[in-house]
Amino acid sequence: MAKFSWRQGVMALAVVPLLTLAACSSGGGKTETSNAGGGGAVADTPRLKVAMITHAAAGDTFWDIVRKGAETAAQKDNVELLYSGDAEGGRQAQLVQQAIDQKVDGILVTLAKPEALKDVVKKAADAGIPVVSFNAGEDQSKVMGAITHFGQSDKLAGVTVGQRLAAEGIKHPICVIMEQGHVGLENRCAGVKEEVPGSEILNVNGADMTSVSSTVTAKLQSTPDADAIIGLGAPFTLTIVKSVKETGSKVKVASFDLNGELAKAIEDGSVEFTVDQQPYLQGYGAVDTIWLNKVGGFKVGGGQQVYTGPAVVDKSNAVDVSKFAQAGIR
Amino acid sequence: MANAVLTIAVDERVSARSTLQKLLVRPEIGALVGALVLFVFFAAIAPVFLQPSSLATVLYGSSTIGIMAVGVALLMIGGEFDLSTGVAVITSALSASMFSWYFSTNIWVGVAFALVVSLGIGFINGWILVKTNLPSFIVTLATFLMLAGLNLGLTRMIGGAVATPSVSDLDGFDAARVLFASTIKIGGIDVNVTVFIWVALVVVASWVLLRTKVGNWIFAAGGDANAARAVGVPVNKTKIGLFMAVGFCGWILGMHNLFAFNTVQSGEGVGNEFLYIIAAVIGGCLLTGGYGSAIGGAIGAFIFGMANKGIVYAQWNPDWFKFFLGLMLLLATIVNLIVKRRAELK
Numbered sequence: 001m002a003k004f005s006w007r008q009g010v011m012a013l014a015v016v017p018l019l020t021l022a023a024c025s026s027g028g029g030k031t032e033t034s035n036a037g038g039g040g041a042v043a044d045t046p047r048l049k050v051a052m053i054t055h056a057a058a059g060d061t062f063w064d065i066v067r068k069g070a071e072t073a074a075q076k077d078n079v080e081l082l083y084s085g086d087a088e089g090g091r092q093a094q095l096v097q098q099a100i101d102q103k104v105d106g107i108l109v110t111l112a113k114p115e116a117l118k119d120v121v122k123k124a125a126d127a128g129i130p131v132v133s134f135n136a137g138e139d140q141s142k143v144m145g146a147i148t149h150f151g152q153s154d155k156l157a158g159v160t161v162g163q164r165l166a167a168e169g170i171k172h173p174i175c176v177i178m179e180q181g182h183v184g185l186e187n188r189c190a191g192v193k194e195e196v197p198g199s200e201i202l203n204v205n206g207a208d209m210t211s212v213s214s215t216v217t218a219k220l221q222s223t224p225d226a227d228a229i230i231g232l233g234a235p236f237t238l239t240i241v242k243s244v245k246e247t248g249s250k251v252k253v254a255s256f257d258l259n260g261e262l263a264k265a266i267e268d269g270s271v272e273f274t275v276d277q278q279p280y281l282q283g284y285g286a287v288d289t290i291w292l293n294k295v296g297g298f299k300v301g302g303g304q305q306v307y308t309g310p311a312v313v314d315k316s317n318a319v320d321v322s323k324f325a326q327a328g329i330r
Numbered sequence: 331m332a333n334a335v336l337t338i339a340v341d342e343r344v345s346a347r348s349t350l351q352k353l354l355v356r357p358e359i360g361a362l363v364g365a366l367v368l369f370v371f372f373a374a375i376a377p378v379f380l381q382p383s384s385l386a387t388v389l390y391g392s393s394t395i396g397i398m399a400v401g402v403a404l405l406m407i408g409g410e411f412d413l414s415t416g417v418a419v420i421t422s423a424l425s426a427s428m429f430s431w432y433f434s435t436n437i438w439v440g441v442a443f444a445l446v447v448s449l450g451i452g453f454i455n456g457w458i459l460v461k462t463n464l465p466s467f468i469v470t471l472a473t474f475l476m477l478a479g480l481n482l483g484l485t486r487m488i489g490g491a492v493a494t495p496s497v498s499d500l501d502g503f504d505a506a507r508v509l510f511a512s513t514i515k516i517g518g519i520d521v522n523v524t525v526f527i528w529v530a531l532v533v534v535a536s537w538v539l540l541r542t543k544v545g546n547w548i549f550a551a552g553g554d555a556n557a558a559r560a561v562g563v564p565v566n567k568t569k570i571g572l573f574m575a576v577g578f579c580g581w582i583l584g585m586h587n588l589f590a591f592n593t594v595q596s597g598e599g600v601g602n603e604f605l606y607i608i609a610a611v612i613g614g615c616l617l618t619g620g621y622g623s624a625i626g627g628a629i630g631a632f633i634f635g636m637a638n639k640g641i642v643y644a645q646w647n648p649d650w651f652k653f654f655l656g657l658m659l660l661l662a663t664i665v666n667l668i669v670k671r672r673a674e675l676k
Contacts, residue, residue, distance in 0.1 A: 084648045088598055089591060094391050098642045101384040115496065116591040180482060180597065183492065 043078045043291070048106065050074065050290050051099035052283070054085035055092055055112040055136065061235070061259055062279055066135070068328060069283030070108070077291040089116030096120045099129075106130045106290030111137020111144070112184070118144060132289045134282045136184060138305050147293060148301035150285040152277035152309035154184045158191015160275050160310045161254055165196055165228055168272075170252065172198045173228035174219060178206025178236050185232050188256060192230065200226075209239055216243040220251065228252045234259040234274070241270050258313060258330055263322035266313060276321075277309030280329045355674065357614030358626030360666035364612070364658070365633050372640035379643045382519045389521065392635025393528040394583065396628050398602075399609035400531045401572075401579035403627030404539070406610050408572045409552030409619025410466040412455065414474040415580055416602030421477050422448045422584030423594040424485055427494040437502040445581050451477070452577025456570030478600060485596035496592045503589070510582070511589035524586050528628070531579065535624035548572065553620030608655070609634050612662040633658065 052070055056063040067083055074081040082104065086092045092109075093116050099107050100123060107124050111117055111133045118140075124131050125145035133141040134150040141149035165173055173196055175189035180203045193199045202219050204212045220226065220243065229244065229251050231237025237255035244251055255262060255274035265271040285306060292298040300306065313321050324330040353359060372379045379388075398415055405412055425447040430440030451473065459469050482492065489495055497503060513520035539545040547568045550558035555565050588594055611617065612633055613626030637658060641651050 082642075082645055084642055088602075089595060090394065090587060091391075093591075094387060094639070095642060097387050098384070098639060101381060101387055102378050102643065113493075113591070113595060115493075115593045118592075119590075180492075182597075186492070 041076075043076060045078055045291070045295055048077070048079045048291065048294060049082065049102070049104045050079050050106040050108060050287060051082045051084070051096075051102070051104045052108040052286070053092060053095045053099065054083075054110045055087055055089075056085045056110075062233070062257060065279040065328060065330070066283040069280035069285075070287045071283075072280075073284040073287035073291070077287065079287060079291060081287065089113030093117050093120045096124060100124050100127055104129060105294060106132070108132050108134060108286040108290070109146075110135045111140050114140040114144065121145065130290055130293050132286045134286045135279075141305060142303070147299055148289060148303070149305035150282045150289075150308055151305065152307060154187035155191045156307075157256060157275045157277065157310040158188040159194055160191075160312065161188075161230060161256070162192040162195025162199075164273060164312070165192070165230075165252075165254060168252070170196060170228045172200065172223075172226050173230055173254075174200050174202050174223065174226050174251075175230045176202045176204055176212075176216060176232060176236060176240060178204055178212065178232060180205075188232055189230075204236075206233075206236065209235075212236060212239050213243050216240050217247055220244065220247045220249045226251055228254060231255045233257050234262040237262060237271060237274070238265060241265060245270070258321070258325060260322070260325040260328070263313065263318055263325040263330070266315060266318040267322055269315065273312055273314035275310035276313050276330065278311055278330070279308075281308040354669060354672070357621055357623045357666070358629050359614070360669050361613045361626055361629040361633060361662060364662050364665065365629050365636070368633055368636050368640070368658075372636060372644060376640065376644040379640060382517070384639075384643060386519050386521050386525075388635050388639045389525045389632075391639050392632045393522065393524040394586070395605050395609050395634050396528045396631030397524060397531060397583050397586075398576075398579050398606040399613070399627035399631045400528070400535050400624055401576035402606040403610040403613060403615050403622055403624050403630075404535055404548060405572045405576050406607075406615040406617065407539070407552050407619060407622040408548045408569055409555065410459065410569060410572065411470070411607060411617070412466065412573065412576050413470040413603050414451065414455065414477055415576060415606055416599040416604075417474055417477040417481060418448065418451050418577065418580045418599075419584045419587065419602065420481055420594060420596065420599035421451065422581045423588040424481055424494060424596060426585065427497050427588050427594055428485065428488050430500055431495055431497055432488055434500075437497060437500045437506050440497075441506060441585060444584060445578075448577040448581035448584065449574050450577070451580075452574035453570060456573035459573070460566040460569055474603065481596045481599075485594075492596050494594045494596070497588070498592045506585070507589040509589075510585040524583075527582060528631075531582075532624050532628045539624055544568070544571075549620055551619075605634060608659055612659060614666050630662075633662070 054063060070081055084095050086095055092113065096107060096109060096117060097120050107129055109117065109121065109131060114137050121131055121144045131146045132148060133146040136151065138149045138151050138153060173192065175192055177185045177189060179185060189201050202215065204215045206212065229240055231240045234255065234257045237253060238261055241253055244253060253271045255271055258274055258276040262271060262274060266274065285308065289300040292300055321330050378384055402412065402415060422444045426440035426444035429443045430437045455470055455473055459466055485494060486492055510523070512523050514523055539548060547563045550563045551565045551568045559565050609630035610622065610627045611630065613628065613630030615622030615626060637654060638651065641648060
């Protein structure tokens with residue numbers, strides 16, 4: 001077999017053109033997307049350096065949207081954006097410390113673990129660096145000395161979902177938590193429960209989609225009186241939709257957050273609705289707040305937090321939102 | 331007769347070795363070279379890296395890995411490794427905080443309780459290992475999973491939430507904070523106390539390894555357990571003791587986490603066990619045991635800290651961090667291998 005026979009040579013010659021053919025799919029590949037907001041005029045203010053520090057692990061689509069919003073604002077405002085993140089509170093605090101070391105002009109930080117960040121955020125404020133919190137920590141933001149907070153109250157979003165489900169006559173929804181022990185997710189389900197007392201929590205392992213799918217299937221099979229199921233993040237809801245279809249269950253599916261696929265699913269009716277916290281706004285607003293503060297000493301929000309959600313997306317507006325979602329900004 | 335004299339003179343076993351050769355066979359030499367290269371590299375591309383306050387941040391980041399790497403390095407020299415260390419740190423912090431909070435005791439009671447828990451976890455790991463002869467991979471993987479579950483389950487059962495209530499109002503909190511999570515001013519720069527604890531641990535561990543009988547036992551138990559038993563080394567006790575030493579290091583880091591942040595998130599710590607192992611391996615410890623040093627683990631942790639923080643100071647995209655970490659791990663171990671072979675040939 002070590003020799004290269006003529007048969008193999010002919011085979012290879014026959015296969016190569018096939019490969020080139022296969023390379024041209026009629027659709028579904030990478031398409032050129034225009035950079036939203038890019039290429040426009042840039043502010044003539046002095047260049048600022050702003051650090052954005054999140055509690056997100058790398059590779060989450062939600063944070064890509066936040067980052068896109070931040071980068072768009074940075075481009076317009078002549079800001080150099082330094083993006084970093086660490087899921088562990090202590091290490092996120094070290095990243096904030098590093099931003100202080102680098103003498104940045106502003107710090108944007110998520111306060112998912114406020115106790116871990118308390119000291120270092122105060123240190124930044126003491127050093128005269130304006131801080132804006134976003135996404136998580138609306139209750140602690142003001143105390144810790146941030147100018148304002150951009151985000152959605154998870155509880156409020158949960159209540160919104162709950163009200164809507166209650167209006168549709170839902171009695172027994174299942175709230176699927178994909179990260180056991182995440183305070184924000186617990187608050188969302190608590191908000192739902194406030195409006196629909198019969199709701200129930202299901203914990204799944206979000207790090208493993210196959211396990212999400214099988215756990216949801218098992219739950220649906222063992223709970224025949226469930227009439228709705230709620231995914232707490234777009235990719236998880238889409239997995240839940242698959243499980244619901246497979247089991248042939250009649251439950252309605254609702255969701256939190258949004259991505260392109262989910263917008264399509266709402267369009268075709270397999271998901272009833274979702275509440276979007278508009279992550280693009282969180283990134284965009286946070287960067288812009290620093291710029292406004294530097295330019296005119298403005299306090300966006302007037303000392304109060306700025307709500308970026310919940311914005312309900314259902315069949316009535318899914319088509320419009322879907323367009324933006326495909327572009328990766330909703 | 332002249333012939334015999336000549337033979338003795340060239341017998342390599344008794345010939346004196348040059349200082350350079352002695353240095354080259356040290357397990358941490360590869361890591362030391364790597365650390366120097368990385369330091370110069372980051373100093374060159376990111377001037378802010380050399381700023382004293384930045385160095386203090388780098389050292390602090392390194393110390394939170396390094397404190398554990400000391401125990402893990404000793405354990406690896408003793409021929410075992412521990413996958414439960416990452417969550418065991420959180421277990422320790424949770425025990426101290428929940429115990430003091432639930433019983434409204436002085437925080438020091440909780441701190442002592444956590445020490446007992448941490449040493450107990452180490453003891454159980456070691457005891458199951460020597461009783462069953464199962465590989466440490468399996469035993470500690472099991473404890474890792476059990477502890478991760480206990481952390482979450484007990485915290486919610488006792489405190490009603492997934493993070494512990496703040497313990498900053500309990501008696502003794504301030505004193506404990508000084509010991510475990512304060513900063514000390516050196517030349518106007520705030521250096522975290524963990525850096526000093528880390529250095530002290532490395533010194534003690536090096537002394538034990540190189541100057542005491544126990545140190546010999548550790549090398550012997552990791553090199554060839556059966557041969558060590560034959561010459562009277564208490565291999566089982568040594569291994570259990572090593573697991574408990576890891577527990578002790580976990581206790582220190584756990585207390586730091588608690589007193590630095592007042593509350594503990596029960597789900598944290600997963601994955602950190604690999605960072606400690608990576609630090610020890612970069613520092614020249616062999617996975618097969620019997621070879622390595624405590625100072626090597628410290629250098630490994632410092633390399634990790636420099637890479638982790640340096641990428642931020644250099645303003646690179648952090649998406650690439652893990653790739654560089656893996657590459658460094660590979661390069662460091664290959665350099666270790668080459669240096670060691672060359673030195674042994676001479």
